[in-house]
């Protein structure tokens with residue numbers, strides 16, 4: 001180094017050093033930005049805050065933000081991480097979805113965030129929280145429960161509960177003016193819980209008994225747990241590590257301290273604690289029956305042992321030692337089934353009633369179709385599985401409703417290695433203007449798959465994609481879209497390894513409940529609009545009456 005006579009560094013050298021430092025720092029910063037922002041060339045919305053896209057993605061008002069992404073930015077959009085976060089991708093491109101969910105699904109597991117959340121809600125490692133080989137093993141048990149032939153055998157239980165619903169609703173409107181306002185979400189939540197209770201886990205929650213404390217407690221817990229979880233989304237990154245803390249007493253003590261100042265977190269814990277003992281009690285009854293009387297003894301349990309979870313417990317009991325699921329895994333899967341089968345279906349049914357309430361012609365068309373089908377049966381005889389399946393108008397309306405109003409807005413995946421995915425719609429680089437037909441998704445990228453947004457993409461479904469038009473299914477047939485969704489290309493049930501196992505159950509349940517309600521009642525809308533806001537699933541509230549909580553009031557008249 002050149003020193004001046006008094007021993008200090010020459011100004012020339014100082015300037016050169018400073019320049020080199022700036023050059024190195026700039027080049028490192030560029031490199032850092034490039035590695036942290038590998039998707040800078042992809043169009044995407046500017047986040048509403050320096051915290052990046054997370055608040056926009058999860059906001060309760062975010063539905064239109066989601067629908068707008070493919071329309072404005074394309075079928076792969078860059079979600080900017082803000083000052084400190086990494087960028088993520090929002091994907092609605094058919095070829096990319098096919099690759100992520102099916103062809104290369106091994107590299108796109110469920111996000112650790114959601115795996116952790118569902119692990120906590122279900123108190124263990126059920127299908128919603130495990131990956132890879134363990135997931136495949138558990139899905140083998142679960143998929144065997146939900147075949148069309150097995151689900152069709154549950155119909156008598158579905159009808160029994162639906163008749164209870166009809167009787168309760170009749171009592172609520174009997175002797176009163178036509179067009180009584182009834183919160184249909186409450187009735188349908190009770191019905192969905194009772195259906196999944198009896199047919200799913202062989203248990204009645206006494207859902208139509210106003211005085212049942214057991215129902216109140218369980219119903220309160222299951223309907224509040226996801227809305228509460230939505231409010232805790234900032235804790236999501238820590239939940240997977242949190243739930244693995246051992247011993248359990250330490251975790252529980254830490255949880256009581258950590259949630260003390262936070263009412264939403266305390267209520268979330270209380271909801272989980274209220275549901276778990278119900279599953280444990282049911283599981284123990286089945287295990288005891290098996291230990292004392294073998295498989296035959298299960299027929300003596302509630303629902304004659306025909307419910308889904310009793311079949312799962314029996315299959316697990318009969319399985320080879322290496323294939324058996326531990327008790328806590330079966331328990332977590334009991335919870336997954338009840339959870340999966342409850343809110344999604346009841347809110348879809350409530351949404352359906354608001355649609356037919358707004359459209360008298362559609363309501364009449366559906367009713368005539370049902371009357372015609374019933375006229376071919378003996379008096380008092382119910383429509384069977386195939387007859388319900390084959391009603392074209394009812395089928396078209398259910399499909400269109402699930403396309404337009406997916407209860408699950410998006411799912412969240414994380415790449416475990418660098419993966420190249422093909423694209424149906426090329427990305428035009430915001431930097432060079434060039435088009436690219438494939439995309440390298442880097443290891444560790446958060447990838448959001450926009451189910452609702454893909455279902456409404458005008459490029460995929462046509463210019464009328466955002467309109468509710470059941471006729472599109474009558475005209476086009478059931479061949480579906482370019483999308484890989486498991487229900488005629490509709491993404492609402494997802495597809496691939498994590499496809500909703502309850503799809504056939506849900507569709508049958510919806511068609512059956514609607515067929516009974518439409519023949520017994522007519523529906524009209526209330527005057528105020530109902531807003532469906534984002535949570536982990538959707539939350540309906542009457543505009544201007546938001547503090548009253550979630551509800552779907554509809555005017556009901558007995559026919």
Ligand code: HEM
Pocket residue numbers: 110114127128129139196200336337338340341342344345348406407408411412492493494497498499500501502503505506
């Ligand atoms: C309209 C009704 C329904 C819709 C739209 C729906 C949608 C979905 C979606 C999108 C997933 C994937 C979630 C993810 O990967 O993060 C899923 C998973 C699941 N659903 Fe459904 N679902 C419905 C009804 C049901 C019913 C009735 C049941 C059970 C009886 C059920 C049980 C499950 C279970 C257990 C999973 C977890 C599967 C796994 O992680 O491998 N769902 N559902």
